[in-house]
Amino acid sequence: xxxxxxxxxxxxxxxxxxxxxxxxxxxxxxxxxxxxxxxxxxxxxxxxxxxxxxxxxxxxxxxxxxxxxxxxxxxxxxxxxxxxxxxxxxxxxxxxxxxxxxxxxxxxxxxxxxxxxxxxxxxxxxxxxxxxxxxxxxxxxxxxxxxxxxxxxxxxxxxxxxxxxxxxxxxxxxxxxxxxxxxxxxxxxxxxxxxxxxxxxxxxxxxxxxxxxxxxxxxxxxxxxxxxxxxxxxxxxxxxxxxxxxxxxxxxxxxxxxxxxxxxxxxxxxxxxxxxxxxxxxxxxxxxxxxxxxxxxxxxxxxxxxxxxxxxxxxxxxxxxxxxxxxxxxxxxxxxxxxxxxxxxxxxxxxxxxxxxxxxxxxxxxxxxxxxxxxxxxxxxxxxxxxxxxxxxxxxxxxxxxxxxxxxxxxxxxxxxxxxxxxxxxxxxxxxxxxxxxxxxxxxxxxxxxxxxxxxxxxxxxxxxxxxxxxxxxxxxxxxxxxxxxxxxxxxxxxxxxxxxxxxxxxxxxxxxxxxxxxxxxxxxxxxxxxxxxxxxxxxxxxxxxxxxxxxxxxxxxxxxxxxxxxxxxxxxxxxxxxxxxxxxxxxxxxxxxxxxxxxxxxxxxxxxxxxxxxxxxxxx
Amino acid sequence: xxxxxxxxxxxxxxxxxxxxxxxxxxxxxxxxxxxxxxxxxxxxxxxxxxxxxxxxxxxxxxxxxxxxxxxxxxxxxxxxxxxxxxxxxxxxxxxxxxxxxx
Amino acid sequence: xxxxxxxxxxxxxxxxxxxxxxxxxxxxxxxxxxxxxxxxxxxxxxxxxxxxxxxxxxxxxxxxxxxxxxxxxxxxxxxxxxxxxxxxxxxxxxxxxxxxxxxxxxxxxxxxxxxxxxxxxxxxxxxxxxxxxxxxxxxxxxxxxxxxxxxxxxxxxxxxxxxx
Numbered sequence: 001x002x003x004x005x006x007x008x009x010x011x012x013x014x015x016x017x018x019x020x021x022x023x024x025x026x027x028x029x030x031x032x033x034x035x036x037x038x039x040x041x042x043x044x045x046x047x048x049x050x051x052x053x054x055x056x057x058x059x060x061x062x063x064x065x066x067x068x069x070x071x072x073x074x075x076x077x078x079x080x081x082x083x084x085x086x087x088x089x090x091x092x093x094x095x096x097x098x099x100x101x102x103x104x105x106x107x108x109x110x111x112x113x114x115x116x117x118x119x120x121x122x123x124x125x126x127x128x129x130x131x132x133x134x135x136x137x138x139x140x141x142x143x144x145x146x147x148x149x150x151x152x153x154x155x156x157x158x159x160x161x162x163x164x165x166x167x168x169x170x171x172x173x174x175x176x177x178x179x180x181x182x183x184x185x186x187x188x189x190x191x192x193x194x195x196x197x198x199x200x201x202x203x204x205x206x207x208x209x210x211x212x213x214x215x216x217x218x219x220x221x222x223x224x225x226x227x228x229x230x231x232x233x234x235x236x237x238x239x240x241x242x243x244x245x246x247x248x249x250x251x252x253x254x255x256x257x258x259x260x261x262x263x264x265x266x267x268x269x270x271x272x273x274x275x276x277x278x279x280x281x282x283x284x285x286x287x288x289x290x291x292x293x294x295x296x297x298x299x300x301x302x303x304x305x306x307x308x309x310x311x312x313x314x315x316x317x318x319x320x321x322x323x324x325x326x327x328x329x330x331x332x333x334x335x336x337x338x339x340x341x342x343x344x345x346x347x348x349x350x351x352x353x354x355x356x357x358x359x360x361x362x363x364x365x366x367x368x369x370x371x372x373x374x375x376x377x378x379x380x381x382x383x384x385x386x387x388x389x390x391x392x393x394x395x396x397x398x399x400x401x402x403x404x405x406x407x408x409x410x411x412x413x414x415x416x417x418x419x420x421x422x423x424x425x426x427x428x429x430x431x432x433x434x435x436x437x438x439x440x441x442x443x444x445x446x447x448x449x450x451x452x453x454x455x456x457x458x459x460x461x462x463x464x465x466x467x468x469x470x471x472x473x474x475x476x477x478x479x480x481x482x483x484x485x486x487x488x489x490x491x492x493x494x495x496x497x498x499x500x501x502x503x504x505x506x507x508x509x510x511x512x513x514x515x516x517x518x519x520x521x522x523x524x525x526x527x528x529x530x531x532x533x534x535x536x537x538x539x540x541x542x543x544x545x546x547x548x549x550x551x552x553x554x555x556x557x558x559x560x561x562x563x564x565x566x567x568x569x570x571x572x573x574x575x576x577x578x579x580x581x582x583x584x585x586x587x588x589x590x591x592x593x594x595x596x597x598x599x600x601x602x603x604x605x606x607x608x609x610x611x612x613x614x615x616x617x618x619x620x621x
Numbered sequence: 622x623x624x625x626x627x628x629x630x631x632x633x634x635x636x637x638x639x640x641x642x643x644x645x646x647x648x649x650x651x652x653x654x655x656x657x658x659x660x661x662x663x664x665x666x667x668x669x670x671x672x673x674x675x676x677x678x679x680x681x682x683x684x685x686x687x688x689x690x691x692x693x694x695x696x697x698x699x700x701x702x703x704x705x706x707x708x709x710x711x712x713x714x715x716x717x718x719x720x721x722x723x
Numbered sequence: 724x725x726x727x728x729x730x731x732x733x734x735x736x737x738x739x740x741x742x743x744x745x746x747x748x749x750x751x752x753x754x755x756x757x758x759x760x761x762x763x764x765x766x767x768x769x770x771x772x773x774x775x776x777x778x779x780x781x782x783x784x785x786x787x788x789x790x791x792x793x794x795x796x797x798x799x800x801x802x803x804x805x806x807x808x809x810x811x812x813x814x815x816x817x818x819x820x821x822x823x824x825x826x827x828x829x830x831x832x833x834x835x836x837x838x839x840x841x842x843x844x845x846x847x848x849x850x851x852x853x854x855x856x857x858x859x860x861x862x863x864x865x866x867x868x869x870x871x872x873x874x875x876x877x878x879x880x881x882x883x884x885x886x887x
Contacts, residue, residue, distance in 0.1 A: 601652075601715060605644050605814055605821060612824040619831075623731045628772070629833035631735050635742055635765075637826040642746035644818035645811050650797055651754055654745055657789060661765050664781075668774045670838075677843025679856045682774050683864070686853065689777075689784050690868050694875035696789045700796040701883035707800040708885075716812055 030112035042091025078132035175225015182218030227259030244349030283323020290316030326402025391477035422512025738764030
């Protein structure tokens with residue numbers, strides 16, 4: 001099966017083609033085709049994972065596409081532990097989410113198109129994961145960006161959704177541009193786009209010194225954009241305008257994880273940079289984003305946005321992990337996070353479907369009325385906050401251990417972030433599930449679903465994926481050791497930390513829960529009092545550290561100026577030139593028509609005059 | 622000693638006189654007279670070349686005879702046109718014949 | 724100064740002076756009449772060039788037929804009133820300039836070129852030789868010219884006919 005891995009992305013691609021052309025008349029209005037394709041892909045991915053893990057199968061399927069001048073353009077696919085786990089993860093998570101969407105998107109007028117877009121995204125992500133060269137990876141990169149745009153703006157009749165889609169695309173474009181420059185620098189110096197080729201080139205010294213760091217950081221820029229890290233994180237909260245399955249699949253589990261995958265796949269670029277500077281950049285940006293995202297989640301009332309900030313923060317952890325030489329730790333956190341974050345988002349979708357609102361302040365008491373959702377959501381939350389024995393504990397802890405060994409400052413940041421993570425998740429649980437229902441009887445329906453009068457549990461097509469994901473979340477953690485053996489990078493193995501470090505992490509997480517408990521259910525301190533006391537902090541957090549405002553000011557402001565200049569230039573210079581040519585022609589015609597006097601004595605004169613001129617010119621030459 | 626060049630210069634001068642008449646006279650008949658002068662100049666050229674450059678055959682003189690014949694035809698037709706124009710437009714001065722002018 | 728030279732210059736003077744009168748006289752009848760000495764001068768030139776037959780035809784056709792024709796038309800149109808109207812149109816000066824330029828070019832071209840004579844001698848009895856060539860090598864031109872004569876004859880009659 002392994003040599004045929006490149007066929008896997010084709011299943012969802014075929015589904016796209018079929019749904020686009022036959023959509024409504026297919027069984028299940030296209031949903032079944034999409035599900036079949038991705039389930040097949042998922043099973044194939046698992047099979048390949050098995051082969052790679054047990055039989056040590058590898059595949060390097062290259063193909064000489066063209067010859068550019070005297071350089072061959074060799075592209076291909078690679079199957080190794082890294083891509084195998086990504087294949088399996090994407091396949092499983094995407095399958096569950098696609099099945100879930102059948103329930104969530106029921107009744108939507110563009111139902112088949114949703115599944116077509118989902119399948120297109122799955123194709124793009126699988127293609128990206130299997131790529132063994134920058135060309136394919138960049139192609140997949142752009143495709144997932146396109147699908148993100150299409151899916152965020154799926155309900156494009158809503159202006160916020162349309163704006164959010166555009167914002168996502170443009171912000172990630174900035175990152176993609178940086179990545180492209182980085183790729184071009186590598187291509188320029190090594191003459192190849194394939195990863196192994198570039199790694200060999202770096203080791204052969206074809207690109208060294210500050211240029212290598214710069215190029216690596218530029219490539220990382222693409223990850224910064226795609227994974228919503230500082231300073232390109234502004235698009236992720238707005239992206240929650242899309243349907244919740246989209247948020248789960250793209251903006252939690254897979255697409256945003258592509259940035260982490262990129263760094264892992266091109267790890268030699270970073271680890272070989274002089275002084276490991278590029279790696280430090282990755283680590284610090286990850287750490288800062290981890291903290292920033294967590295802090296913004298504390299003041300957010302929209303349940304999906306809280307989860308979005310949480311995703312941003314956890315991605316920061318992953319980058320931090322990769323940056324402090326915790327290769328396996330970072331990747332393991334990517335995998336576990338994919339499962340429990342998808343679980344959390346699907347659970348949120350279940351809630352939103354039931355209560356027809358995203359606002360946590362308008363929820364409450366759902367633990368009783370939606371038990372399956374509640375218990376699975378709780379499992380996900382515990383994993384996220386790093387409570388043993390759930391998977392998140394193992395993976396986040398591995399990152400913190402690696403950070404402790406490499407860079408104590410980052411370890412502190414990570415630990416503080418863990419505290420805040422527990423704080424905002426506890427807050428979320430309290431507002432959403434505890435107490436009694438605060439919702440309105442009837443309300444506008446932002447994300448579909450029935451009215452909010454009597455929230456009830458979601459249909460099984462939605463709850464079964466929740467349960468499956470919860471199960472994975474519970475058991476994945478124990479695979480940490482084998483995973484570390486399986487997905488590793490020589491030279492990036494952190495030493496085990498001092499005893500008690502792990503216990504400290506758990507204590508910090510529990511402290512966060514305790515703080516949440518102190519503020520919300522037990523009312524030791526009231527939230528409003530805290531808000532007044534730290535009003536300055538609250539303002540900063542609510543305004544998302546003013547990133548949006550600064551960007552609007554600077555870029556849109558500068559953009560408006562440029563627009564004015566360009567507009568004036570276009571109107572007066574370009575149009576002016578064209579109009580001037582026309583005017584000139586008119587005037588010339590007006591003047592020249594007097595040559596046609598209608599009198600042949602004038603014509604004769606001109607003839608002989610011309611004759612004289614011609615002969616004179618000829619004589620002079 | 623009169624050489625070819627003398628005849629050529631003479632014919633050039635006659636030609637230019639005819640040209641001047643064609644370019645500057647208002648009377649249609651005067652223009653035709655100018656044309657006749659130009660044709661004569663050409664004829665002088667032809668006959669001169671025949672004598673000095675290509676005396677073997679009579680081509681030059683033959684050509685000149687044909688030109689004279691054709692000049693006669695052209696004068697006839699041209700003057701007929703002038704007559705017809707005079708009948709219709711009451712004038713033979715070319716600058717007054719301007720029905721087609723803008 | 725050989726006799727030929729004297730003859731040439733005299734004939735040239737007659738021709739050119741008459742030409743000047745033709746092109747610049749305000750009286751159209753004077754112009755027409757001045758055509759006659761011009762043509763006769765040219766006839767003399769032809770005789771100097773050993774083209775007797777051409778000279779004869781020139782007198783007959785040009786000085787005879789064409790001049791008379793022109794005088795006829797002048798009389799039939801209003802030129803015969805002898806009015807001293809403005810005979811030169813508005814492009815007089817530039818026409819003179821152009822004409823002078825053309826003259827300069829022609830003369831320059833004529834004087835600078837080296838004309839290499841080809842072998843052969845001119846026939847002494849030109850009418851016979853011309854007749855031979857008209858009915859020999861230039862038969863087609865001869866016939867063509869007669870057709871043109873016929874056509875222009877018919878054309879002139881039709882154009883100048885009084886419409887009634």
